[in-house]
Amino acid sequence: MDWLGKVHIRRTKTIRFFESSSAILPCGGVILNEFDIVIKNAKISENTILDIGIKNGKIQKLGKLDDGLNTINAEGRFVLNGFVNSHCHLDKSNLLDRMGEGQFGKSLEENRRLLKEVKSTYSKKDIENRASIAIEKMLSKGVTAIRTQVDVDPTCGLVPLEALLEIKKKYEDRVLIEISAFPQEGVIGDEKNELIEKAIEKGANVVGGLPLVEDKSNQKKHLNNIFEIAKKYGKSLDIQIDESNDPRTSMLPELIKKTSEEKLFNRVNVTHAIALSRFPTKMALGYIDEMARLGMSVIVTPSANMITRFVEESDVWMRPSNSITRVTELCDKGIKVSLGTDNIRDVFYPFGNCSMIRELHMLISATRMTSKDHIEKAFEMATKNGAELLGLNYGIESGKDADLIITNSFSKIDILNNDEIVLCTIKNGVIQCIHESMLRRDN
Ligand SMILES: [Zn+2]
Numbered sequence: 001m002d003w004l005g006k007v008h009i010r011r012t013k014t015i016r017f018f019e020s021s022s023a024i025l026p027c028g029g030v031i032l033n034e035f036d037i038v039i040k041n042a043k044i045s046e047n048t049i050l051d052i053g054i055k056n057g058k059i060q061k062l063g064k065l066d067d068g069l070n071t072i073n074a075e076g077r078f079v080l081n082g083f084v085n086s087h088c089h090l091d092k093s094n095l096l097d098r099m100g101e102g103q104f105g106k107s108l109e110e111n112r113r114l115l116k117e118v119k120s121t122y123s124k125k126d127i128e129n130r131a132s133i134a135i136e137k138m139l140s141k142g143v144t145a146i147r148t149q150v151d152v153d154p155t156c157g158l159v160p161l162e163a164l165l166e167i168k169k170k171y172e173d174r175v176l177i178e179i180s181a182f183p184q185e186g187v188i189g190d191e192k193n194e195l196i197e198k199a200i201e202k203g204a205n206v207v208g209g210l211p212l213v214e215d216k217s218n219q220k221k222h223l224n225n226i227f228e229i230a231k232k233y234g235k236s237l238d239i240q241i242d243e244s245n246d247p248r249t250s251m252l253p254e255l256i257k258k259t260s261e262e263k264l265f266n267r268v269n270v271t272h273a274i275a276l277s278r279f280p281t282k283m284a285l286g287y288i289d290e291m292a293r294l295g296m297s298v299i300v301t302p303s304a305n306m307i308t309r310f311v312e313e314s315d316v317w318m319r320p321s322n323s324i325t326r327v328t329e330l331c332d333k334g335i336k337v338s339l340g341t342d343n344i345r346d347v348f349y350p351f352g353n354c355s356m357i358r359e360l361h362m363l364i365s366a367t368r369m370t371s372k373d374h375i376e377k378a379f380e381m382a383t384k385n386g387a388e389l390l391g392l393n394y395g396i397e398s399g400k401d402a403d404l405i406i407t408n409s410f411s412k413i414d415i416l417n418n419d420e421i422v423l424c425t426i427k428n429g430v431i432q433c434i435h436e437s438m439l440r441r442d443n
Helices: 108-119 124-140 159-170 190-202 216-233 252-262 274-278 281-293 302-307 327-332 356-367 372-382 384-389 412-417
Strands: 022-024 030-032 037-045 048-055 058-063 070-073 079-081 083-088 143-151 176-182 206-209 237-241 268-272 297-300 337-339 404-407 422-427 430-434
Touching (some): 037 079, 083 337, 124 143, 124 159, 124 422, 124 430, 143 237, 143 384, 143 422, 159 176, 159 190, 176 190, 190 206, 190 216, 252 268, 252 281, 274 281, 337 356, 337 372, 337 384, 356 372, 356 412, 372 384
Parallel strands (some): 037 070, 143 176, 176 206, 268 297, 297 337
Antiparallel strands (some): 022 030, 037 048, 079 404, 404 422, 422 430
16 A cells, blocks of 8 residues: 555545455456545535545546545545645744744844844755645645745745755645745845746746835835736736735735736735725725726735734834734625635744644634635635635536545534544545544444
């Protein structure tokens, strides 16, 4: 059973992993298994439990099916498409272990200074090791596709990009990785600008942006520069904007204007957009209408969004708390909102366990998306919407990619209420991870 690596799985009544590769007919002929994997009794909606037949990396058939080459009994548990982590920073992940006591929870400026210090010690090997730890953990928690930002700036050059390109190749059969060239130190100045271009030429998929990192007077120019690069290389943009909910510092109106002027329809994604939550509703809805017209999409990173705050503490009106963007209003206007973990155990955010279920819980709580319909929408954000952003062939239907997870729960609410356990992760029709609780049942 080399497809499971070192894991040894015992035969049980409820979960049968066995290589019943063929049956011998009396005449000596052989019937090959119709499916590589069959997931028995998979709950795919509140009222539908069926078997899923997987062959050659695709979902081939749904219904009442015979055993496959390998058979897993989900016993009525929810089976979802794999989670898509639409925004994270694999190159910075797990830096916490090398930070000194009291080096987190600082101001943005102090965090940036510390990051520069830490980055000057980066090596490719080091980045690959830390990123691999994060990816393995994501896989065990049901993530089958990732869009990661990668720092591209004069401090680290293209070292993190090169490391992540190797990691992407190493994991290409296990998880899809898309890379966004992220100007952590800005794009004003020839060197910084050229580095982003080089990153795209070397294989980054998307042009990133972070206007906040520039002086106020240069934030518009930052947008101009990254739009030029995106147009030159025919790439999409993924711009981190409005990481605080202070509407006085919002760059969203400027970004909408720029997207409209450049006519970059369906090519601009906004990550965060938190200030939208504190614009007066009428004004916010006007911006959202424009975003919908331009085909802009939005990524929310709930846990990180809640703690990011850049407002002066002396400002009583803007107490140092944050919020999440207007998710329900964005969804109501048809804007695709997807979900990411953002930073994982690093200088900016010392927490995170790579769990999209944890992010779903935070999202639903912070935005009060507690109705049945809203919970459905939230799960779509963590799966389908992210897949659309990355151009994946997603859905639980015949012909779609076999990127599936077996959850530990019999309802969507209980996926949120139970431990953040994913029992099995399947990518491209191959089992990538299986939870030990599935191996212990012996009856
Ligand atoms: Zn981020």
